[in-house]
Amino acid sequence: MKNNENIKNKFKFRIAISKIKEEDTNIMNKKFNNMVKKGCGIAACLIVVSSGVVFAKDIENYFRSLFNNSSKSIDVAVENGYIQKEEKDYTYDKNIGIKVDNLVLDDLNLDISFNFEIKEENVKSIRLNNFIITNDNEKIVYQSEFKTAETLEELPLYNSVNWINEPVKLTDTTFTDSILFGLRPEKEDFQELHFDIKSVDIVYTDDKREVIDGTWKFNVTINDEMRQSENVIYTLAESNEYIESCTATMSNTGTIIELTSKVKIPTDRFIQDSIFLSSNSATYEGGYIDFNEERMKIHFENVGNFIENADILNLHLGFFDTTVVLIKEST
Amino acid sequence: MSTLKQINDYYKINNELDWNRIIDDFTPYINTIIKNMSNDKLTYEDKEEILLDVFFILWKNKENILTSLNSYIAGITRNLVREKCKKKKITYDISNYEDVLTDSSLDMSTDERVEILQIENSFKNLKEIDFKIVNMFYYSSKSIKDIAKELNISKFNVANRLSRIRKKIKKQLNIGGKNEK
Secondary structure (H helix, E strand, C coil), X not given: CHHHHHHHHHHXXXXXXXXXXXXXXXXXXXXXXHHHHHHHCCCCXXXXXXXXXXXXXXXXXXXXXXXXXXXXXXXXXXXXXXXXXXXXXXXXXXXXXXXXXXXXXXXXXXXXXXXXXXXXXXXXXXXXXXEEEEECCCCEEEECCCCCCCCXXXXXXXXXXXXXXCCEECCCCEEEEEXXXXXXXXXXXXXXXXXXXXXXXXXXXXXXXXEEEEEEEEEEECCHHHHCCXXXXXXXXXXXXXXXXXXXXXXXXXXXEEEEECCCCCCCCCCHHHEEEECCCCEEECCCEEECCCEEEEEECCCCCCCCCCCEEEEEECCCCEEEEEEECCC | CCHHHHCCHHHEECCEECHHHHHHHHHHHHHHHHHHHCXXXXXXXXXXXXXXXHHHHHXXXXXXXXXXXXXXXXXXXXXXXXHHHHHHCCCCCCCCCCCCCXXXXXXXXXXXXXXXXXXXXXXXXXXHHHHHHHHHHHHCCCCHHHXXXXXXXXXXXXXXXXXXXXHHHHHHHCCCCCCCC
């Protein structure tokens, strides 16, 4: 009978391999079918997608649930194991516990998910209100209360925040909420994050809101994998009549392209929609851009090292009707 | 009409085939056919491979079974023993076992079996927990949450292990690209 148990387990493993193979075939068929439908205008015969696709989605959905405010690159990075999981206890004050659950960090982005525990059961959602995040160099990473920086040194390390999606209720008394910070390229290396939370914002089931003041202070040590993650650099492969210089920095969680222009960049038009990045196999729409007449920084949150590894990238700038060819720098 | 109607209810559970029972009951039967047909000249590994292939092919063809389970399994086994003996240049006995099926009625999934065997071999050192997680998720269709509860590990641990193994298998199958539109 022991031998039969061995056969049964091996048999199940074969079925598993067959289902994994089936799930990807069906995902590809579905994508292909959608492309045909869009491209040719012919009524496509829909391919029945088997339950194999559900398995793949189950795993993806689990990783996506870790950060409710995230990006495509971060989701894929997390799925590939690029995540720091914290196993600490809650820090309590006023019967509310707060802790960091997961974080993802590299040179371009910091995504932090917080877990909250509150004893009351009539709470609809809870999130941070007044708080400051600093590092072990005493630099401010983020502060919720806006303060004008008088020197470059005083500027916080973040340059953007994605905190659009609402917190997620995990159980009757626990919630999770994540915040995605875009980081300034000038950020220096740090080993710890220090959290100083002064108030939280609670919404009850009757939609009443309350801000609760308290003190929640805790630290998180950044692991080596996060601190030492590597970027891939792309530079101008050939001269371009419009562009003086162009560099793409691709990290695990996103890509930023910085260029200087030989001719004036039009600032009087909406040019974001005319910017694309492409490789041999995929095309990526640009995210937000910072620019003036001479320089431009383009953020791509949908492409990072776990998504793209091409040697050549093409940056399409519709407003100049030109394509800039970028080549990967050898390591 | 469901072809599972041809199969005795004894081998069904919730309208699906009861694989535990089928494997328990038919393993000795299959082993007997293998031994007699091959004049007991196949190695233990060969016999185990044939045994697994029989059940795998039965699983692939479960919607197309038009005869008794005994006959169907005998037919698959006969074809696989013949295939293996030819490969190893061993003489084999061509006596029939019950009402065996003709070759053309079976999807022997030869290419897929070869592919899966290669992948199995590369996972020889897979940790027991990873084995369990993959089987529970893909074979038993359990959720990440239920697997974590049953094995007393975190959901993150389950998802992480599944993701890693899935990627390794996909890489070996050469399926899917890295890039996304």
